[in-house]
Amino acid sequence: AQSVSQHNHHVILSEAASLELGCNYSYGGTVNLFWYVQYPGQHLQLLLKYFSGDPLVKGIKGFEAEFIKSKFSFNLRKPSVQWSDTAEYFCAGLSGGYNKLIFGAGTRLAVHP
Amino acid sequence: EPEVTQTPSHQVTQMGQEVILRCVPISNHLYFYWYRQILGQKVEFLVSFYNNEISEKSEIFDDQFSVERPDGSNFTLKIRSTKLEDSAMYFCASSKEGTQDFGPGTRLLVL
Numbered sequence: 001a002q003s004v005s006q007h008n009h010h011v012i013l014s015e016a017a018s019l020e021l022g023c024n025y026s027y028g029g030t031v032n033l034f035w036y037v038q039y040p041g042q043h044l045q046l047l048l049k050y051f052s053g054d055p056l057v058k059g060i061k062g063f064e065a066e067f068i069k070s071k072f073s074f075n076l077r078k079p080s081v082q083w084s085d086t087a088e089y090f091c092a093g094l095s096g097g098y099n100k101l102i103f104g105a106g107t108r109l110a111v112h113p
Numbered sequence: 114e115p116e117v118t119q120t121p122s123h124q125v126t127q128m129g130q131e132v133i134l135r136c137v138p139i140s141n142h143l144y145f146y147w148y149r150q151i152l153g154q155k156v157e158f159l160v161s162f163y164n165n166e167i168s169e170k171s172e173i174f175d176d177q178f179s180v181e182r183p184d185g186s187n188f189t190l191k192i193r194s195t196k197l198e199d200s201a202m203y204f205c206a207s208s209k210e211g212t213q214d215f216g217p218g219t220r221l222l223v224l
Contacts (some may be wrong), residue, residue, distance in 0.1 A: 032211060043217040044156075044204065051211065061119065090156060098160035099169045100146070101206075101213060 006104035009102040021076040023091030032094035040081035040088045115139045117216035125222045134190045136205030145188045146206040195223045
């Protein structure tokens with residue numbers, strides 16, 4: 001079965017804390033993985049993506065993610081979060097070439113000043 | 114920077130009524146998608162559209178749903194006879210290759 005799972009549904013951090021959000025995928029073939037962010041009241045925005053090459057991917061706003069094939073993981077990290085990072089974060093995998101994205105359940109992050 | 118747009122932003126309808134959700138994808142994109150997110154649940158794929166036909170659809174996308182690209186710029190999702198469980202946020206997305214750009218969504222409430 002093809003699936004993407006996120007185990008942390010709610011995360012609360014203080015500003016300047018480090019962040020790691022887990023994402024695991026379960027499907028074979030070519031692996032294309034994404035992290036999207038949804039700020040309150042806004043639409044889904046792409047943070048970063050992995051298609052191939054360097055497994056450590058750098059995205060916007062200081063986020064990065066590491067693709068670890070042996071662990072089927074693509075965890076999102078940020079060394080020091082800000083209040084403005086409060087949002088919902090979605091891990092997703094591309095399935096079937098240019099077809100559907102399979103989303104994880106999302107992680108709601110709250111950053112307190 | 115070009116964006117995917119969607120109208121309306123909110124729609125309230127009575128059960129059994131037809132609704133049409135509209136999307137304008139990014140102009141040079143070739144692949145178009147609809148997703149939905151029921152409140153508190155994950156984003157789910159509904160349908161993908163390429164070369165003027167459906168390329169894949171999920172089991173959610175039954176005979177009550179249809180998609181059209183009527184004029185080369187708009188991409189619409191029609192729900193023929195809405196049910197209470199169709200209440201959700203509906204997202205349109207488009208892509209040129211690989212990365213999908215999402216619209217802001219239409220929040221549909223079926224009463």
